[in-house]
Amino acid sequence: MSLPNHGANPYRLYTQLGIKPPTDILDFSENVNPAGAPDFIKNDWADYLQLLQRYPDPEGEPFLSAVAKYHDISTENIVLGNGAAEIFSLLATYFRGNNAIILHPTFSEYEATLKENDVEIQRVVCEDIVNWKLPLDELQQAMQNADVLYLCTPNNPTGVLPSKEELQQLIESAKESNCSIVLDEAFIDFVDENASFIQSVKENHQVIIVRSMTKMYAIAGIRLGYMVAAPEVASAIRKLAPHWHINGIAAVIGARCLNKEEDAFRQKACDYALQMRTSFQTFLRQNHCLVTNSVTNYMSFQLPDPVQSQSFFTYMLERGIVLRHTENFIGMEGAWFRVGMKAPEAMNRLEEEMMHWFRTNSSL
Template sequence: MTLPNHGANPHHLFKSLGINPPDRIIDFSENVNPFGPPESIQTNWHKFKPFMMGYPDPLGEPFRTAVAEYHNISPDSIFVANGAAEIFSLLAQKYRGKRAIIVHPTFSEYETTLKARNVEIVNLHMTEIVTGEYPIDEIKMHMHQADVLYLCTPNNPTGTLPTRKVLIDLVAYAKKTNCDIVLDEAFIDFISEQSSLISDINFCHLIIVRSMTKMYAMPGLRLGYMVTAPSIVKEIQQLAPHWNVNRIAAEIGSLVLKDEEYRQKTILHSQNMLLDMSAFLKSKGCEVTQSQANFLLFKLQHPNSEFFQYFLRQGLVLRHTENFHGLDGRWYRIGMKTAEDMEILKKELTVWFEAR
């Protein structure tokens, strides 16, 4: 049995398990904004069509300038990419044949891309899954011999976020040990920009990766960006293919960054759904992570091998954790959806728990 390594692939999942997909499927395995893309995209779509006739800007304009204005930083510190996935592939080229630290459980793409470039990986593990506590002393010890440390903030799949004090301390230690830090902030939008390190950190050894996929519900467009020192931006630009970001994506990206009302509406909804589902699962005896993102991770009080497939047959797709180090399928991740979808899930969970 082969399960997909990522969420958002329900039909592959049903096929892998030999289960006939029901008519109604709600995919809680993916973490994209349930409101869908901002309305401004549809309203202005006719304006984007002419851009298909011309080549895109090689630096990803006008999106790069929009990102610079959004974060109040220099455009020279920004690299625009065909999704965050492209950035991780390019970073793996940068660190080819070197040594990287990964703290598990976390996004599997770091390990996949680094291994493909013969990067030696030092695998460390959180000391506590529920709180997302890092083994700071162990991390610092390995930073002396490593070239880069990968951290996901907030972490995928736990949703936990280290304190700003912890992160700033690690960034300072990175300068001392000459070890870069890659911060994956793909889900920071669902908390607040005040939680990001973009605004007030010297980028000497810090690389921050951002995605436009999750908050703005546009995974098909492929758009992301990296914020770091200009010297690292130039290095990555030399590794990237020319015209790596299409013009329509760049135009749409620059447009949606202006939609603060959409972001605040999403954050409020996500946090409300998160608090409600977390309380519900705890009331059923589940162990639940202290997530701050638009998803949470939970473990049954009494593990049951039928749990995952039971919900698939109901058309409710949870995220398995078979491919996450340290979780090994014992935990499940739920992305926050519409209030109606969350109620459907809670009702089916109630049926499950009351029958056992």
């Protein structure tokens, strides 16, 4: 059975697999903040409605200035995007016809967008899924003949963040090889702003950082992200974006999300992710699964016997539990599952269903 490529789209998955969806579905395949969006969005929704009739600010204000203030950088370093997804499309156009390295298993949009733009791809596979220790020699070697290296930090779907030293070493190599380095920090909000490499764009013209607003603030529906790079790189990429690509409501909501007043919201999300992933990692290890050393609000795990992966996946779907399979992740080939952290009741239900499966199916 070849499983459809899905993420956060459970009903399509049920239809494609010909399984009748139960009335009660828990979708662990998505990995946005389970707390939902900040309260102010619901409270002030009537004010946002008034923005509907107006054209948005062509520069994406007030979000642009809010990003600059939040990271203490100049607006010249910033390109706003209709989600980080748009930034990846713009980057692929910028690197059109070039040669790119992608470290797998990782987010599929890097390859998808680059291939659309005739970028030649060199795939490097990280064998250490659990700790995500980077294959530095291989990457450094490959960088000598490449224009850009894409890394997801923390990585999706493993949730592991490479060490600062490893990333620093790669940035040095990027400088020597004149190879750009794109760090996708879509999930770094769940770690610590000090782990971000945004400040390093001030000295390193090779470094491009991509950020998403949709994960921490659970606003995937309104689309908002940005990238940070040296002014000349940012300026070239900004020119590739369509006019008015940042909608007015998103720009106002995004600016407010980055306010100091939302510090408590951010801290709560990080604390919750830590608590839930620690508890679920313990549960999985007690049941002899391999688990990634995630630092985010999701993780990947492998069953004690990965040959049972497909039947386990179907069993869980029939019980209304949707996991993210990894059939289309190079280097994982379906032997792992990704799980996004949810509310405690949902996590309990997941553990109960898995316990039931372990009791009836596992040979350990």
